[in-house]
Amino acid sequence: MNEPTRDTSNNEQARGELERQGCTRGVELVAYLYGEASEPEAESFGRHLSACAHCRDELSAFGDVRAAVGEWRTEALSGAYAFAPVAASAGASEKAQPARASRRRSALAALRAFFELSPLWLRAGSVAAVLAVCALAALTFARAEVRWDDEGLALQTGGGVRVVEKRVEVPVRVAPSERELETMVEERVRLQLESIGNRPEEARSIDASASSARPSHASRRPRTIQAEAALRETPQSASARRATAQRRQQLAARRLDDRNEENLPRLYDLLDEVHED
Amino acid sequence: METATSDEQIVKRALAGDAEAFGELVRRWERPIFALSLGMLGSAEDARDATQETFLSAFRNLRGFRGDARVSSWLHRIAVNQCITRQRRRKVRAETALEDEERQEALGETLAVPATDASPARVAESRERTEAVRRAVGALPLELREVIVMKEFEEMTFQEIADTLGVPLSTVKSRLYRALGQLRLRLEKHG
Numbered sequence: 001m002n003e004p005t006r007d008t009s010n011n012e013q014a015r016g017e018l019e020r021q022g023c024t025r026g027v028e029l030v031a032y033l034y035g036e037a038s039e040p041e042a043e044s045f046g047r048h049l050s051a052c053a054h055c056r057d058e059l060s061a062f063g064d065v066r067a068a069v070g071e072w073r074t075e076a077l078s079g080a081y082a083f084a085p086v087a088a089s090a091g092a093s094e095k096a097q098p099a100r101a102s103r104r105r106s107a108l109a110a111l112r113a114f115f116e117l118s119p120l121w122l123r124a125g126s127v128a129a130v131l132a133v134c135a136l137a138a139l140t141f142a143r144a145e146v147r148w149d150d151e152g153l154a155l156q157t158g159g160g161v162r163v164v165e166k167r168v169e170v171p172v173r174v175a176p177s178e179r180e181l182e183t184m185v186e187e188r189v190r191l192q193l194e195s196i197g198n199r200p201e202e203a204r205s206i207d208a209s210a211s212s213a214r215p216s217h218a219s220r221r222p223r224t225i226q227a228e229a230a231l232r233e234t235p236q237s238a239s240a241r242r243a244t245a246q247r248r249q250q251l252a253a254r255r256l257d258d259r260n261e262e263n264l265p266r267l268y269d270l271l272d273e274v275h276e277d
Numbered sequence: 278m279e280t281a282t283s284d285e286q287i288v289k290r291a292l293a294g295d296a297e298a299f300g301e302l303v304r305r306w307e308r309p310i311f312a313l314s315l316g317m318l319g320s321a322e323d324a325r326d327a328t329q330e331t332f333l334s335a336f337r338n339l340r341g342f343r344g345d346a347r348v349s350s351w352l353h354r355i356a357v358n359q360c361i362t363r364q365r366r367r368k369v370r371a372e373t374a375l376e377d378e379e380r381q382e383a384l385g386e387t388l389a390v391p392a393t394d395a396s397p398a399r400v401a402e403s404r405e406r407t408e409a410v411r412r413a414v415g416a417l418p419l420e421l422r423e424v425i426v427m428k429e430f431e432e433m434t435f436q437e438i439a440d441t442l443g444v445p446l447s448t449v450k451s452r453l454y455r456a457l458g459q460l461r462l463r464l465e466k467h468g
Contacts, residue, residue: 026451026454027447027450027451027454029454030450030451030453030454030457031435031450033457034428034435034453036434036435058458061461061465062457062461064461064464065457065460065461065464066429066457068406068407068409068410068464069410069414069425069429069460070429071403071406071407071410072407072410072411072414073312073316073429073430075403075407076315076316076321076407076411077311077312077315077430
């Protein structure tokens with residue numbers, strides 16, 4: 001394994017250290033320390049020790065080193081060997097994987113181990129892939145646009161993906177405002193007044209021909225007009241008065257609790273009767 | 278190691294197709310190889326991995342075992358090479374806080390001794406001392422570390438170490454002397 005020249009240099013180096021320290025019997029000291037010196041060698045070195053303070057000091061110090069290393073060895077093996085796995089089983093094939101240590105690693109440690117064991121190109125590729133994914137995600141979100149338009153909620157991303165939440169029209173009955181109510185009432189009144197203005201003749205003819213016909217709204221005319229009409233009363237008007245009286249009796253005979261709205265007396269009819277009186 | 282069945286006979290049986298033979302070899306040498314790896318690497322976790330890889334490598338190269346060396350020397354040499362490989366790999370990676378933490382954790386596992394009646398202060402002092410030893414051994418040059426570990430952890434003889442490493446006996450002694458000298462300096466500096 002090692003070339004002879006290197007061994008020679010090692011020996012020379014060790015001897016050099018010993019010479020600098022004042023004694024050249026270090027190799028014998030090691031054999032004596034580990035109990036591997038032959039009996040003559042041990043006797044010889046024992047005699048040397050009594051005369052060499054340097055070797056005595058070194059022998060004592062090396063003994064302490066051995067004790068410290070031994071303590072570490074004892075503690076390390078007694079604590080760790082219980083976890084040592086059986087490396088291979090009797091029937092292990094060449095494809096068999098070694099049993100993994102039961103000790104759990106953190107995710108970070110596992111990731112670090114992956115990077116340590118991976119070749120350089122794989123590490124670079126992994127880093128590049130992660131950076132590319134991050135950049136794509138950042139670009140996508142940077143170009144994202146959220147808006148609310150006629151079509152509904154729309155999400156426009158950099159990749160052109162559009163998610164639309166359709167707008168749902170919900171009919172809402174909104175009560176008219178006070179102003180609108182006034183306008184409606186005015187319009188209704190105006191139409192009513194117009195109809196009143198257009199119907200007097202018709203109403204008169206109806207009243208004259210059929211007593212069951214709807215009464216006209218001519219009664220809304222001023223009372224002076226009605227007085228004038230009374231002065232100019234003709235046989236036809238007398239007949240009309242009789243028809244009106246007959247109709248009043250019919251109105252009075254109607255039941256107020258009649259559920260048919262058509263059969264109920266109208267307010268205008270009653271007013272007509274009052275005015276005609 | 279004197280056993281009823283020699284390691285060489287076990288290897289022959291394994292080569293002849295005996296499925297149980299290699300398992301027997303593993304059981305016989307697993308602990309010494311683990312101890313060697315632990316001394317070389319200083320971490321129980323690394324030592325376990327190195328032990329596994331050692332036996333896997335031995336199994337793969339079983340047919341390449343020529344029988345001109347002892348099986349134990351052959352296994353130890355594979356283990357030392359595995360440790361050197363792992364050591365180099367570990368040197369490549371940068372020292373980080375996480376790594377230190379992991380090492381501390383591994384060390385804690387390594388030094389996990391059964392509960393004793395020692396006081397916490399003594400336990401802490403003992404841990405500090407063994408940690409200093411571990412660091413001192415780990416800081417030794419490889420050629421010195423392997424001989425001190427083989428001697429102190431494996432209690433191999435000078436001759437066995439020389440056979441395993443393929444170096445003269447005198448080289449083993451001189452390396453041991455230098456290793457002890459450097460450890461002494463480092464530990465005295467630590468106090």
